[in-house]
Amino acid sequence: MINHHLSDEIVWAYATGSLPAGHALLVSCHLELCQGCKARLAEAEVLAGAMLQTSEQQKPSDDMFDLLMARVENEPTLSAGAYLAEPKPEKGVPSALWDVLGHGYNGIKWKMVGPGIRQFILPIKSSEGESARLLKLSPGFVTPEHSHHGSEMTLVLQGSFSDETGRYKIGDVQEADEHVHHQPIADTEEDCICLAVTDAPLDFKGFFPKLLQPLFGI
């Protein structure tokens, strides 16, 4: 049961294709897990389609249709069957993430970034200075309290965590902006794996974490 969903503006940004890579990945993963948000995306796409249908018109070149016909007459057509051969990812790994990783959570080369926190930076090229990482929080450790210059979105993939704003389980999304200071903590016996995307570096509170931030790379 997913309790924390995507915000309207994120769903709309996804529908219009304006999310940077990491955010789009996170949204894709959540959509695989959440029927409700999928319905909201469908609604946003209907709205975008309706806007296209009602938009102004610019006349295309006179010969475009003939050129187009000349092209498509030699085109093969696709039927639905063409899409069925995709390899299935390991259970519990969203296929959008599987496409990026090429394997499941066990094959990840984690790097320790602090007590009880490991991360893996995802190899996603993004044009807008964002970063996307997997985080693994071990039970019994508290993440240093931090706030954000920009925004941070987190999706729980395994286990669960809690912070001042609530409890987040598999499929739940947390959107944090510059006003949120939080200390997430894995709250079961299990490691908590999250996909986290930020559009600016995190800002850890207090002297010590700040000193370590360049080393953590977060």
Next chain:
Amino acid sequence: MQLQNNDGESENILTSADLSALLQSLGRERSREIFRQLFEFFAPRLKTYFLKGGATSELSEELVQETFVIVWRKAEMFDSRKASASTWIYTIARNLRIDRFRKERRYLYKDDQFFANELVGEETQLDDHYQSQLSERVKKALPLLPAEQSTIIKLAFYEDASHSKIAQYLELPLGTVKSRMRLALARLRKLLEGVDL
């Protein structure tokens, strides 16, 4: 601007339901005449969409043509119970635009067949009647939004602009852009439910 069909009728009389029926028949019959009707309706609108998104006139035309090549190729997969023609064609155009301008992130967006074929359940299917009238409703509802809200909706739709770019462009704090977007969508949803045709 009104374009005329060969038979002299204004194409703007085509409703969402007509367009979806045309696209469905294209999948079955591969008829040049049906393809032409869809082209004459959507090509000028798609050209605006690509132009406003920052493409040159030449590139816009190329992308319009690419869109229709895909429409032709995939028409058989179109299912009017799952999407309207305008939504289906929009997602193709959007993905082409992402593909062209942001090669690195195209694969992070779902293929336009993903939701239509694999994962769309009962819950995500919108009411047919509502869907078939939706663009007519949007046309009436958009002018009813406060200017500051419709500006943001249009920027997001046409310009492929991220929230932070919209914020820069309008010289507003990011938080204001996000909250206006949220308000605009909530209000639009209400208006769409309430608009009388």
